[in-house]
Amino acid sequence: MSEFLKLLKGGNKSSLTAAIVNTIIAIIKTGAFFFTGNVAMFAEMMHSIGDAANQFFVYIGSALSKKAPTPRFPNGFGRLINLVCLGAVLIVGILSYETIKEGWHQIQHPTTSTGVAISLTVLGLGILLESAVFYKAGKEILHENGIKGSFLGPITTSFAYINRAKPATKLVFMEDLVATSGGILAFTAILISHYTGFLQAEGIASIIIGLMMFYVVGKVFLDNARGALGETDEQMLVHIAHIVSENIHVKDIKELEVIKEGEFLHVNLVVEIDPTLLFAEVDDIHDVLKELILNQQSVTDVTIAFDEDDGIKKWKHHKDKKTTLKTPD
Missing domain, CATH: 1.20.1510.10 (Cation efflux protein transmembrane domain)
Known part of the structure; x- marks a missing residue:
């Protein structure tokens, strides 16, 4: 009770x-x-x-x-x-x-x-x-x-x-x-x-x-x-794709899901990075990306995985005022 x-x-x-x-x-x-x-x-x-x-x-x-x-x-x-x-x-x-x-x-x-x-x-x-x-x-x-x-x-x-x-x-x-x-x-x-x-x-x-x-x-x-x-939040998906892509170590986004769970958002992300990076460097990238995404509105859970860069840019995103959200200070 x-x-x-x-x-x-x-x-x-x-x-x-x-x-x-x-x-x-x-x-x-x-x-x-x-x-x-x-x-x-x-x-x-x-x-x-x-x-x-x-x-x-x-x-x-x-x-x-x-x-x-x-x-x-x-x-x-x-x-x-x-x-x-x-x-x-x-x-x-x-x-x-x-x-x-x-x-x-x-x-x-x-x-x-x-x-x-x-x-x-x-x-x-x-x-x-x-x-x-x-x-x-x-x-x-x-x-x-x-x-x-x-x-x-x-x-x-x-x-x-x-x-x-x-x-x-x-x-x-x-x-x-x-x-x-x-x-x-x-x-x-x-x-x-x-x-x-x-x-x-x-x-x-x-x-x-x-x-x-x-x-x-x-x-x-x-x-x-x-x-x-379990609906995809399209607007937040585009926004997260944009801010993740700004990280210099992220060569491409392989997978990205932003699923609504009631009032909350759950994010699953797979990014491609330089395969020559050390484990410690990858761990630092993981922490930076996770903190960045968790700071976005309503995001409560983030799962991040990495894959080696294949040199082919597959993810396409755009910066549109209608879909790019304001990042909290």
Whole structure:
């Protein structure tokens, strides 16, 4: 139990914050829905319940993924976060279906809801809280990539680096982006329904919110399915190939693999060097390359092997701003 609690301290902070905030929002929205019977509020209630459950699962998964390798699991638990995310999106998928179904029912059989002031107040509070979590997740994405953005960076620049975010941070960012957008949509639908009498507006908003939730389900599912299988990080592969090739003793790169293991990267490298070098010199080259690669973002494990230079340059790499990453100072 003590080990479990210790691991929890290393869990993804963005997902924990999001889980707590969304739990509070879900409770408030649930009360508002039962008091008003508002369909748009029902959609937002389901959305917040799904996000809260999702993010609690992800927080626990991100913590457990940092567990050290054991004799039974020598490769570690890095991919556990991907498996947890896969399970978590199933919850959101079920709630998405219920949200769309309720919205369709409202369109076919529109009903008037009460307590408009309560609904708007609750939704307004939810928008503020969810946008704050969204901003924090965006800030975390920039931090994970070593980017110092402006005040608006977390809601602008962060989109350019979302694919390099940790799985848990990326999930929180996407869910709260949709949650904030859904809250604004529900708020607008209630206003339209109240002031124009177009009661179907709430049903339409509910369906759109459900579809946005399904989008997150699909996106997160595909990302984590690739992670669970062991996906190559192409951008980091090109970057590592570039910095390794700059070493004067490396004549060619024979093999290079950069495999994602949850939040971490494992690197397997085979380089060609001068066969006349002494063992002590090769050992020094190994240490230099290993330290260099381990200093790269998210790299936790490096395996390096050497082969004699055959005089034929086979590895091709390029220095592209889109694929060459910033080396930490």
